[in-house]
Amino acid sequence: MYLCSWYHLALNISMAKVGYIFKAAGYDGFDTDKEWMEQYGCVQVIEEENGHEKLRPQWKQLMASLERGDELVVSKFSNALRGSRELATFIEFCRVKVVRIVSIHDKIDSRGDLFPETKASDVLEMFGSLPEECAMLRKASAHIIHLKQNINxxxxxxxxxxxxxxxxxxxxxxxxxxxxxxxxxxxxxxxxxxxxxxxxxxxxxxxxxxxxxxxxxxxxxx
Structure with a gap:
């Protein structure tokens, strides 16, 4: 229902569910998100280390491995992606691949089943706030590094x-x-x-x- 309606085409295709979490510095929801993904049925939860914030090698490998009809679960779009441009490219990629997207904290399911209370205005709010949230994530990472650098x-x-x-x-x-x-x-x-x-x-x-x-x-x- 939300983001794209093409995912209904994949209803009769066998799907593999996989989760992805970027282990951002100071993020305390990792264990809860991983448990949610595992209970949802993800066959694997990919964990990207904080030191790979820019290159995201695990994310790139995951994108290359997805096949038609798979489901991808992320903690939050701002956790998995680095900005609006990447989000647009990602959505187009999933449209072509017929990959279902589930974002736990954004409460967005591209098929529209998991979060029926989510409105179009909520999706637009996510799009609008994404750049700021991504910038805050990078600043938080820098701050954690600073606190670890020989203070006192x-x-x-x-x-x-x-x-x-x-x-x-x-x-x-x-x-x-x-x-x-x-x-x-x-x-x-x-x-x-x-x-x-x-x-x-x-x-x-x-x-x-x-x-x-x-x-x-x-x-x-x-």
Whole structure:
């Protein structure tokens, strides 16, 4: 009923149910969502690690494995997808593949059976709020990383964590975090230091055509 009506074409096709959960930092509904999927009859629940937030290798492998008539259960669209563009592509993919979509917390079932109380306005609300929710998920992930970075640790221990800090900067950039988010986590006094670390590790910069911030560089950290 909602999203697309083509799924009624698959009613007579044998289906495999599979679940997907991105293990976002600080998300405390993982166990409950996994139990819901298992009770619903999912033959497998794919768990994407937080460190793979940008590339989502498990999600891509899952998309390649789905066949006509399968059912895909997600915790929430903002948990599985990274924005509105991916959502549009995903819905078109499922339309062509005749894959049924179930989103637990959005209360959306593309066949319209599981959540009869869901209205068209609820679906539109989900579409409208998706970009903000995805951005909040990435910020929460960055915040968790920040809290784990040597807060209230002895000075000696801090001095030994330079390599780990640099690895964190590289990992956050490769996973799509903004320079501002990385800078806040890094503890550096200027953004130019973040670019210095990225250049040091040979990271291919994709935040524009420049390899560093524009304008006069600020002094490096003390």
């Amino acid at each position: 640790q002895p000075t000696k221990e801090k001095s030994l964590s330079r390599a780990e800090r640099e690895k964190t900067i590289v990992a956050m950039y490769n996973n799509g975090h903004s320079i501002d988010d990385i800078w806040k986590v890094s503890g550096f006094n200027s953004r130019s230091s973040v670019f210095r670390i990225l250049n040091k590790y040979g990271v291919s910069l994709n935040r524009g055509k420049f390899s560093g911030p524009l304008g006069k560089r600020k002094p490096k950290e003390e």
